[in-house]
Amino acid sequence: MAEVFTRPPCARLPLAVDTAPMLAALARIPDAAWQPHFNTEYFSGDWSGVALIAPADAQGGLTPGQGEPVPTALYQAEPAWSAALAPLDAVVRSARLLRLGPGACIREHCDYDLGSPDSDLRLHLPLLSHPDVEFLLDGLVVPMLAGECWFLDLSRPHRVHNPGTQVRIHLVVDCRPSPALQAMIAAGAPATPALQPSRGSLALQAFQQQVVADATLRASLLAHSERDTFIDTVLALGRQHQHLFSRDDVLAAMRQQRQRWQQRYMVQSA
Incomplete structure (x- = not known):
């Protein structure tokens, strides 16, 4: 009988992420491409995104959807994005760049659609961040750094605060569960840094x-x-x-x- 995969609250995957090509691609994204996040009751300040891969029925590429994943023109124009996603070895249902502006906050909430055993696995790849940014999961700070890849169980309560003067940008990826990705999450969990108050x-x-x-x-x-x-x-x-x-x-x-x-x-x- 196959071993049942149990999702940890979070795990830093054993992957080396080359951020340089992604940062170069990020710099070429026009300002007009950034769209305000659709969950307007959840945040204050600038929380905006750019869709790279999105379900065909997702409005503007940022809302939830159940259709087939479709690469956007911005994704297809930059090989850095596909190179970053290839090591995940899973079907990517969506990939978004999410930007949290200086002084912005995402209020505590749960993404309940990520809570079932068969739901997507959400990964965060920090591209631009600052030590003052706090991403809280279950009330504790997740110490994500640029160049890392993290699985986060965001069906749990979570919130984010960017008190500094710089933007925070993550590449956020929703993947279908696959044996390879589940194995990476399980392998990364024991060595994941402890969360702090x-x-x-x-x-x-x-x-x-x-x-x-x-x-x-x-x-x-x-x-x-x-x-x-x-x-x-x-x-x-x-x-x-x-x-x-x-x-x-x-x-x-x-x-x-x-x-x-x-x-x-x-x-x-x-």
């Missing part, structure tokens, strides 16, 4: 510790039962005490706490 989550934890020790702060927060007012107060008091975290950090912490409570409840009820 984000700057915002560490600041929020420090603020929480201060609240535990300060009765006045506790009283200020307990005075608010409405969620948005409570979050606004947490943010204001955090800034007042030099703890810099975002609304997304607070929302993620609340979701994680709720999830821990649900898990404990289910164990106790079993």
Whole structure:
């Protein structure tokens, strides 16, 4: 019986990615080719993309689709793209360049279409990035670097923040599961760098510790039962005490706490 492939949360594939040809091809893409991402409720700032391979029924090449994958003219004009995808040894259903502009954020969400055993495997190949960019998966920073290839299970909660002054551009590839690609993911998982807490989550934890020790702060927060007012107060008091975290950090912490409570409840009820 064939071994069942279990998707890890993420894995850095054992592939050497030559970014130089892709960066040269990227520089030749006209500004007009970049289209705003269709999930407008999920982000603030510039989150835009360029389709290289897209399902035939995908509007503008960036929306989801179930049709046959079709290479775009931009893909066909640059051999660097096909050379980058060839080592994956899998059917590529879509390949997009996704750009996150300076100061832009992608809010926490889940791509539920990637959660079934037969769903596509999503890979990220960072081309332009900066150490200040934080890609959070399950509340932890994935340390992706240019020249690497990562599998990410994005059916899990994830968000991205680019606080710097430079754009972040990844080549994002959706592949059909194949034995070769699954083997690369499995081989890369054990050596994948450990995920780390984000700057915002560490600041929020420090603020929480201060609240535990300060009765006045506790009283200020307990005075608010409405969620948005409570979050606004947490943010204001955090800034007042030099703890810099975002609304997304607070929302993620609340979701994680709720999830821990649900898990404990289910164990106790079993």
